[in-house]
Amino acid sequence: MKRIFAGLLSAALCIGLAPRAGAVEVVSTIRVGLHYGSGALGEAVVENVDGAGFSVGTYNGRSFSATATTASTKLRVTASGESVTVTDANTGAAVYTGGGNVALSPNGVQFSLKSANYCGDAVFSASGSQLTAMNYVSLEDYVKGVLPYEMTPSWHSEALKAQAVCARSYALGSINKHQSRYGFDVCDGTDCQVYQGTGRATSNSNSAVDATRGEYLTHKGELATGFFFSSDGGATEDAVNVWGNEVGYLKGVPDPYEDLDNATNGRWTKTLTGTEIANKLRAAGYSIGTVSNVAITKRTPMDNVNEVTVTDTAGKKVTIRRQACRTVFSVNSIRYSINGQSGGSGASSGTSSGTSQTQQPAQPQTDVYITGNSALGPMPRFQVGAMAAVGEALQTILGASCVAATPSFTFAGTGWGHNVGMSQYGAKGMAEQGFDYRSILNYYFTDIQITK
Numbered sequence: 001m002k003r004i005f006a007g008l009l010s011a012a013l014c015i016g017l018a019p020r021a022g023a024v025e026v027v028s029t030i031r032v033g034l035h036y037g038s039g040a041l042g043e044a045v046v047e048n049v050d051g052a053g054f055s056v057g058t059y060n061g062r063s064f065s066a067t068a069t070t071a072s073t074k075l076r077v078t079a080s081g082e083s084v085t086v087t088d089a090n091t092g093a094a095v096y097t098g099g100g101n102v103a104l105s106p107n108g109v110q111f112s113l114k115s116a117n118y119c120g121d122a123v124f125s126a127s128g129s130q131l132t133a134m135n136y137v138s139l140e141d142y143v144k145g146v147l148p149y150e151m152t153p154s155w156h157s158e159a160l161k162a163q164a165v166c167a168r169s170y171a172l173g174s175i176n177k178h179q180s181r182y183g184f185d186v187c188d189g190t191d192c193q194v195y196q197g198t199g200r201a202t203s204n205s206n207s208a209v210d211a212t213r214g215e216y217l218t219h220k221g222e223l224a225t226g227f228f229f230s231s232d233g234g235a236t237e238d239a240v241n242v243w244g245n246e247v248g249y250l251k252g253v254p255d256p257y258e259d260l261d262n263a264t265n266g267r268w269t270k271t272l273t274g275t276e277i278a279n280k281l282r283a284a285g286y287s288i289g290t291v292s293n294v295a296i297t298k299r300t301p302m303d304n305v306n307e308v309t310v311t312d313t314a315g316k317k318v319t320i321r322r323q324a325c326r327t328v329f330s331v332n333s334i335r336y337s338i339n340g341q342s343g344g345s346g347a348s349s350g351t352s353s354g355t356s357q358t359q360q361p362a363q364p365q366t367d368v369y370i371t372g373n374s375a376l377g378p379m380p381r382f383q384v385g386a387m388a389a390v391g392e393a394l395q396t397i398l399g400a401s402c403v404a405a406t407p408s409f410t411f412a413g414t415g416w417g418h419n420v421g422m423s424q425y426g427a428k429g430m431a432e433q434g435f436d437y438r439s440i441l442n443y444y445f446t447d448i449q450i451t452k
């Protein structure tokens, strides 16, 4: 079957109305970067997987014009200046030389490039002696090449369908994303969505794409990007509380559907010393001295962490907000406690335990009371004049069992990812409980339509 690229196709969202500003532009062909930048190729060998020849020509935008045909099943591509040269890989016979985006369109379904098989066309542009290798592929075949890399293809079909709609929406929201730098829409890595052609697709994953053919998410007539993540650990979160911008369809919801005991990183702990935390803060651009305390100082209405305050021995406080509460500490989610303290408004606080120090008083540099761990029995109570002296002085007086010289902080949490949009493990749980993909998408996204 020869694939046909129809070029740009605009879809009006209002039934019976002409396209309007803000309407979603649905492309039939997406341009995926495979080898580019530092990974650009010195030469490429493209083989027709179906044992047939190629049409060779150029793309103008998303429209292909064939100017040569060859029965050769294996072509070699090289770059010189701005020109791409295509030869028969077996005989060396010239097939085509030209500039721009040069396409090798297999007379069949798939081609191979560097051990991976792809639908659509192999497209190359030249810069000096280097080739940028791209795959121009139909949106549906692209989603088939993404789905099994973003969700386990043996999962319930309704979860796979929900993921397929998310992947298609994400792709439509990424058209021209890498245009200015590299000349294509999306890359094939986690920066966009992982895409490796047809290698991992199964009948299960392909069926989920076919069953949702052309469907994507909209919110008030605009494209809604299908953000997703592995698991939320109990509740998703408003985009504004994670990324800082208000998005109407990305609102937190409680999540009773995840099986956290069987989810990858569904439950986790991570212990960092004060020194490690200070280093992580400095690496993220914050200025902090010797860390004496780390505390959650604000949670969201969904009970996710919204603010963590780190205090140093000089009383200086650094407050980290939103997604930085996950990324700065390199922990798995924004849903955790620190040394057993959930912190934030309404949460219990004030009891020191284990290796953590007491809560920092409201005014830095004032007197600080250190109390012992009640598990060790009654401990004396000391008043200390300067935070800088706390660690050493109290270790000497109380012994290491009461106050560690280097405090450590254990983050114990649930969930893996940014918590905005659809939980994949939640989708799995909902599907197994009988919800269909439309119900799943409508649960995790607020006020959306599934548009075709």
Ligand SMILES: [Zn+2]
Pocket (backbone or CB within 6 Å): 177, 178, 186, 187, 188, 189, 190, 191, 192, 193
């Ligand atoms: Zn990318």
